[in-house]
Structure formats: C-alpha cells, structure tokens
Amino acid sequence: CFCQVTGTLDDCACDVETIDRFNNKEIFPKLQKLLSSDYFRFYKVNLNNPCPFWTDHSQCGLKYCAVKPCTLGEVPEGLKSSSYKVLERIPIIIQFLALFVQVLSLNVCPCSDETRQALQEWKKHDDESDRFCMLDDEDSPKSQYVDLLLNPERFTGYKGPEAWRIWNSIYEENCFNLFLIKGQGFYRWLEGLCVEKRAFFRLISGLHASINIHLSARYLLDENWFEMKWGHNVSEFQLRFDKELTEGEGPKRLRNLYFLYLIELRALAKILPYFERPAFHLYTGQHTQDNENKKLLLELLHVAKSFPLHFDETALFAGNNKEAMKLKEDFKLTFKNISRIMDCVECFKCRLWGKLQTQGLGSALKILFSERQIDAMPNTSNTNPSFQLSRQEIVSLFNAFGRISTSVRELENFRSLLSNLKQ
Numbered sequence: 001c002f003c004q005v006t007g008t009l010d011d012c013a014c015d016v017e018t019i020d021r022f023n024n025k026e027i028f029p030k031l032q033k034l035l036s037s038d039y040f041r042f043y044k045v046n047l048n049n050p051c052p053f054w055t056d057h058s059q060c061g062l063k064y065c066a067v068k069p070c071t072l073g074e075v076p077e078g079l080k081s082s083s084y085k086v087l088e089r090i091p092i093i094i095q096f097l098a099l100f101v102q103v104l105s106l107n108v109c110p111c112s113d114e115t116r117q118a119l120q121e122w123k124k125h126d127d128e129s130d131r132f133c134m135l136d137d138e139d140s141p142k143s144q145y146v147d148l149l150l151n152p153e154r155f156t157g158y159k160g161p162e163a164w165r166i167w168n169s170i171y172e173e174n175c176f177n178l179f180l181i182k183g184q185g186f187y188r189w190l191e192g193l194c195v196e197k198r199a200f201f202r203l204i205s206g207l208h209a210s211i212n213i214h215l216s217a218r219y220l221l222d223e224n225w226f227e228m229k230w231g232h233n234v235s236e237f238q239l240r241f242d243k244e245l246t247e248g249e250g251p252k253r254l255r256n257l258y259f260l261y262l263i264e265l266r267a268l269a270k271i272l273p274y275f276e277r278p279a280f281h282l283y284t285g286q287h288t289q290d291n292e293n294k295k296l297l298l299e300l301l302h303v304a305k306s307f308p309l310h311f312d313e314t315a316l317f318a319g320n321n322k323e324a325m326k327l328k329e330d331f332k333l334t335f336k337n338i339s340r341i342m343d344c345v346e347c348f349k350c351r352l353w354g355k356l357q358t359q360g361l362g363s364a365l366k367i368l369f370s371e372r373q374i375d376a377m378p379n380t381s382n383t384n385p386s387f388q389l390s391r392q393e394i395v396s397l398f399n400a401f402g403r404i405s406t407s408v409r410e411l412e413n414f415r416s417l418l419s420n421l422k423q
C-alpha cells in the first residue's frame with residue numbers, strides 16, 4: 001500500500017512502525033478521552049480578525065464551513081468566571097508585586113541602573129518574545145468559545161484558488177522560499193539545505209497532510225433531508241497520497257506527518273514538570289472532574305516521555321553563534337507569519353482548525369526551545385515558574401497533537417480499507 005510508510009525517518013533515529021504501534025495503542029485512546037473533557041473541548045478564539053495580507057478575499061458561502069460558537073450557558077462556569085485566569089496569573093502577579101516593591105525600596109529615579117536591571121529581570125518573564133505564534137486576545141469581545149467536539153474538522157468543500165492562495169502563500173513566501181524550486185528535484189534540493197529549514201518545511205507539509213487526511217476520513221458521503229453521512233472516502237485519499245497520482249510526492253508527505261508527530265510528542269515529554277507542579281490546575285470549576293483530568297493528563301505525559309526514540313531538538317539551532325541565533329529568529333518570525341495567514345482562510349471551520357493547529361505547533365516549538373526555563377522550574381507551589389503557558393496555548397497544544405495522532409490512526413484505517421478493496 002502506498003500509505004504503508006516504512007523505515008527510518010529523515011533527520012530522526014526513529015522508524016515509522018514504532019510510531020504507529022506506540023500511537024495507536026498507547027497515546028491515541030488516552031488522548032481522545034482527555035480531549036473530550038470540558039477543559040480541552042472549549043477553545044476561545046477570535047474568528048473575526050481581518051486578514052492582514054490581502055483585502056480582496058471572497059465570502060465563503062459553503063454551509064459546511066459554518067462554525068457554531070457556544071452560548072454563554074454552554075460554557076462551564078469556571079471558565080467563564082475567569083478564575084482560571086487569576087490562577088494562571090498568580091505567579092506573574094507575585095513577580096510584578098516583588099518588582100514593584102524592589103523599585104520602591106530602591107527609592108531612585110526610574111531610569112537608574114538598578115531599576116533598569118530590575119525591569120530587565122521582569123522582561124524575562126514576559127514570554128511574548130519566546131512565542132512562535134500569534135495568540136488571540138482572549139479578552140477581546142470578538143473572541144468566542146467554540147465547542148470543538150460539536151465543530152469537528154472534516155470535509156468542508158473549501159478548495160480551488162482561495163485554498164491554493166493560502167497554501168501557496170505559506171510555502172512560497174513564508175517557508176524560506178522553499179517552494180520556489182518545484183517538481184522532481186525538490187526533495188533532492190531540500191536535502192542540501194540546513195536541517196532547520198528542512199525541518200520547517202516538513203512541519204508545514206506534515207500539517208497540510210494531516211488536514212487532507214482528515215477531510216478524506218470524514219468526507220460527506222451522502223446527504224438527504226434528514227441526515228448527512230460522513231465517512232472514509234478512499235478515492236479522495238488515494239488522489240492526495242498515492243505515489244502514482246502525486247508524482248511520487250504522496251508517501252513523502254505522509255513521512256512529514258510522522259516528523260510533525262515526533263516534534264509534538266517531544267514537546268509533550270519535555271513539558272511534564274510544568275504540569276506536575278501542585279499549583280497547576282486544569283480549572284473548570286468542577287473540582288472532582290478537574291482533579292481526574294489532571295491525573296489523566298499526567299498519565300499521558302508519562303507515556304509520551306517513555307517513548308524510546310524521541311526527536312533530538314538540540315540538533316536544531318546548535319551553538320550559540322550569531323548565525324544560529326539569527327536562524328532561530330527567522331524561524332520564529334516565519335512561523336508567526338504563518339499563524340497570521342490563518343486569519344485569511346475564508347472557510348470558518350478551516351480557519352478554526354488551522355488557527356488551533358498552528359497555535360498548537362507554536363506552543364510545541366516554544367516548549368522545545370525553552371529547555372533552560374523548564375529545567376529551572378521550581379516544583380513547589382509558592383515559587384513562581386519562569387516558564388508560562390496560557391490556557392489557549394495548553395488547549396491548542398493538546399488538541400493539535402490530537403489531530404496528528406488521529407491522522408496517524410486514520411492511516412491504519414485507510415490501509416485496511418484499501419486492502420479490503422483489493423480482495
């Protein structure tokens with residue numbers, strides 16, 4: 001089967017068969033359970049941000065693109081009351097107060113060296129500069145809660161020049177011009193690039209592959225007055241990933257999906273100490289449920305950590321030299337730009353999941369490249385961590401990984417459907 005990708009992945013010491021087994025048996029079931037909980041299913045998002053890059057986009061009239069936001073009554077009290085925000089911000093508030101006291105006790109003009117140094121310390125905790133992704137302002141009246149379980153990622157019919165413009169813009173303008181060289185020689189050319197640029201392309205291509213697997217796995221098969229029938233469309237899947245039908249590109253795109261999987265899995269393994277702190281709560285206001293969810297989340301992260309063949313992110317941006325730093329900055333800016341392009345996606349359902357998945361990948365990258373802050377994190381509740389994740393980052397991180405994990409699981413379903421067809 002063309003979708004039976006095998007062997008070792010490029011730039012990783014990991015084989016695809018190990019990922020398949022590990023994901024389908026160990027990760028996928030636990031993750032599905034976790035993502036159905038209130039903390040993870042309600043995602044606050046602004047789907048009305050204007051596109052920052054072009055103004056001539058058309059209105060999407062496709063009915064399958066509609067997103068139904070939650071009414072206030074549907075959102076758990078704990079999330080609405082914004083108590084979680086207070087909990088989330090306690091360490092920052094303490095830090096701010098400490099700094100304020102420090103500035104007062106210095107009794108000096110605000111531009112003195114001591115104050116500047118104290119402000120510098122404060123800035124270290126403002127993690128905007130560590131981000132790889134633009135986040136929506138959750139306090140904006142335009143941001144709304146969406147129940148992800150009621151608005152699943154699936155076939156919407158969004159295609160043609162509008163969809164291509166988004167993908168083209170991502171690859172051509174925002175992937176270090178990686179797509180300017182197209183056709184047969186592309187992958188050979190890619191091999192000649194530095195590992196960071198190759199990794200960047202693979203992440204985006206993996207995300208693209210995942211979206212296209214989902215739309216093939218939850219395709220609109222039939223529709224009448226009473227119901228819509230969604231399910232696997234094998235020929236749609238073949239069209240997108242069969243070696244013969246994609247000039248040999250399909251299996252490479254699936255390998256990129258596995259690469260993305262490894263990157264996000266590695267981030268989950270690394271972030272375990274952050275969630276293990278007693279001060280961390282998956283707060284929705286339902287005490288028993290919240291505690292159970294935290295237990296499940298920690299179980300999942302321990303499983304993620306037990307994976308034997310993790311991607312070695314230290315191979316990226318190695319060294320402290322200027323060139324490596326510049327590359328990391330470019331990487332960050334480029335990725336931020338891609339997250340802004342999501343506001344140009346006309347189909348609201350595609351925009352919702354596109355935003356969530358780029359934010360989730362942005363959170364994973366932030367984790368991977370914050371090793372020092374995570375290692376320095378105290379495990380007692382009364383000291384403040386120098387590393388922070390907002391609820392939006394946490395929800396998007398786990399849901400984005402949920403999408404990739406589901407795609408890997410769907411490949412198994414397609415393999416068995418294809419083999420049934422042959423018999």
Ligand code: FAD
Pocket residue numbers: 153154155156157158159160163164166167204205206208209210211212215253342345349350351353354
């Ligand atoms: P496209 O998928 O549009 O691809 C364009 C070109 O990119 C291809 O011709 C090929 O040369 C190249 N390409 C394709 N796949 C890869 C890859 N993995 N790696 C590298 N290059 C590749 N549609 C839905 O039905 N449901 C959704 O939820 C949905 N979400 C979307 C989210 C975003 C952010 C975007 C931009 C689009 C989304 N779409 C969704 C549309 C979908 O991705 C396709 O664009 C659409 O189905 C048209 O497909 P296509 O065959 O024309 O090729």
